[in-house]
Amino acid sequence: MIQSTGPTPDNMDEAVPKSGAARVQLAPVQLARVQLEGARKQALDMGRSRLLVTGAVIMMAFAAISVRLVDLMVLGGAREPGIEQARFKPQAPVVRGDIVDRNGILVATSLPTASLYADSAMVLDAGEATDQLLSILPDLNRANLLAKLKSKRRFVWLRRNLTPDQHYDVNRLGIPGLGFQTEERRVYPHGSLFAHVVGLTDRDGNGVAGVERYFDGVLDGNPETLRLSLDVRVQSLVHEELSNTVNKFNAIGGAAVVMDVKTGELISMVSLPDFDPNSPSSAVGDAIFNRASKGVYEMGSTFKLFTAAMALDAGTVDIGGGYDASEPIRIARFTISDYHGKNRWLSVPEILIHSSNIGSAKMAVDVGTERQQGYLRNLGMLSPSEIELPEVGNPLKPATWREINTMTISYGHGIAVSPLQMTSGVSTVVNGGLRHPATLLAYDGKETVESERVFSSTTSLQLRGLMRLVVSQGTGKNAEVPGYMVGGKTGTSDKQGGGGYERDKRIASFVAAFPINDPRYVVLVLVDEPKGIKETFNYATGGWVAAPAVGRIIAGMGPLLGVPTVQMAALDDSTPEGFIKAWEQTFEAR
């Protein structure tokens, strides 16, 4: 009731006239009462209608809250694009596909781990939190950790990839402001075995080298498995032999490649020194350099295979022909001489067996600069390999290709290619003359293998005979493996340094195919700066350094891959020419 102003009810009662005669004219007090009553009614009516509006708005708010509760808690949806995704994006499991070898053996995989971060603005006592965390993660730096926890930054990593025990212990501390994000850690079960070819990822799971980087777009967020052409068993064998050789000859490094000549698939690729991709801190300096695909080297005499093949294929000389190698060639200010000089006329087989630079140079001059370039281009020697790796070396070739260049290139000088390119080229020479692009992906037998003819099958057959001769009679005897009919070619070249070639820093290599009558695989071993040892009479040439390693690799991988041994009647090998003739009759060109 209204009590503070206006007349009290008692007063009003008194004021109201008792007689009905006064009805016509209202007394002033009565008028005031009617006015008051009118104002009150008007105010109440307006108040009520406005109160309805107010009540309705409030009820709508409660209804909205109820709807939101149901939506959030039961329908679960409402992952509103804003807060959820932005906030939880790194939390979502990063799925990265596994990498396996050709037989399905795991080469790289991802394991879920928890990573610890801090919302440092929420950390109540940074000092105490630091003490508690250090009791569980003693390897963290105290000053660094304290600074992070005091930084007031809303997101700061404290430690990536905790072990499950550490995760549990840190969680138990219940320190406000700490949180975990589920991450994936890339694991390489074979350690350094595939270091260069498979590569590695950074801590955020992005591929930074090798296949991991080349196929980053495919692997990232795609749980499907990537199957490589590599074979863990062969890789392991090759890695061991190459390591032994590099150590034995105190070399600074080495590279080895094994290729399936019928498809271009790489069975093995090793580069030394290497690193363990499980501890990326070891991936520094020379260790990350892939000598097999990125390194380019003057290959030396192994190039003579290409020279002989192009000369026979072009018909500028036939297998019975030869060149006079009695005198060194003097051209411009250079002299071309032989390392194992015979100082006489040499037949084509003899030029290969004795690795005559003079004979090769003369053979190349007959082929001609233009045709030499054409064959080398078709062999893939003049452009970077199209392998599925980001680390691919650019071949070095003469800017202007004069006759002197044609001559030096014929025996592998003045041109630098990668071991991978070399292996691929030799595959083309021995497989019937077809070039298959090198690949790290396994064929499943359904796809047709891309191929391009470079040499005739007859040329390929003749070259196989020549390569066999090099191993049975020439510089490659150390690569012989009974039963596997190894054919190959040695290569030794001085490395360039300063203004010219250095005699004591060389590249020793050997490239072989087996079984040479119908080759399945090409194996190349290259050793960077081997030093001669007593056992090799201080020689550090391809035949002494690389050939034995290739032999042991073939002896190991032949049975492993089910390559049948060859039983064949002895061919007439009293003279090289006679051997090639018998060879050609035994294995007719297909």
Add this chain to the structure above:
Amino acid sequence: MNTIARTDTSIVGRWWWTVDRWLLVMVASLAFFGAVLSLAASPAVAERIGLDTYHFVARQLVFLPVALMTMLGVSLLSARGVRRLALFVTVSAVILMVLTLIIGVEVKGATRWIRLGGFAIQPSEFVKPGFAVLAAWLFSQRRLDDRFPGYALATGLYLGIVALLALQPDIGMTFAVSAVWFVQFFLAGLPLMIVVVLGVALLASTVGAYFVFDHVQARVDQFLDPSSGGGYQVTRSLEALRNGGLFGRGPGEGRIKEVLPDAHADFILAVAGEEFGLIVCLVLVILFAGIVLRGISRAFQDDDLFIMLGVAGLMVQFALQAIINMASTLNMMPPKGMTLPFISYGGSSTLAMGIGMGMALALTRTRPGARRLS
């Protein structure tokens, strides 16, 4: 149940037959939930900050009965008694607020607390119910008698209180007081033109707060752009609610209380949702809505303008606090620290709520001779 005879004319007897028992039951239920949830949320928080496990529980279990007793005591008052109490409470609270600015304790950048005889109290909590009733009286007087400067007095009182709040600073409380003042002014017949102008002014001051107060800006920015990395408590509480589902993880099974500093206070709804599920959350919302609806409908029926405005003001303040708290937890608005009435931990807020509800109960009591709208 009716052990009190209709003819009983003692104070308690008359109270029993005139008080709104529905409202009473709903408030008591809310307080019961508050006690249970305090047991659920507080121990983890207390342990984490190194206090005795039941530090908060023990205190809240004192606050709640005291608040309920206060509520019952206040509800015994007549309308005139309520007015006098409101005047007393408001004057004391304003004096304490002034003192707070001088000798108050600064917590997290704001000076809102004052130590009185071993208790830290937050005077601004008490000014809310007091102001609602005082303003209602001033407005209703002006409405019935044009000569009474009710609008000016109410607005002056409002501005004075808001000035004190802004100095602390306490944006949430300022907003709550402003909303009560505005709604009462609106109900008292403010011309619609001025309603629009004031609405715009309120909007403008909200935008102004964004630019003047850094912490307001930070919270709004986080709400608008969650990728800026903030909203830790809100993110966690959404996660907790999702984990709760329909029936919750079960009492004691919640995890959010272990990580949120304010799990027992501003984010208690997330604890409730995680442990007890959607059904309990909805029951809480229904209780809040029911109390407000009941109060407003009683106000609607009453033919006394002062009572209508007073009850409406108290109910709006109660509703606003519940809505802002729950909407913040549910990420429907930028987070604003406000307690959930009778549920969140806090002595001052619980006691002030008891006073406010007691006033509402007293004002909504049926009065002999009062005409009611049927």
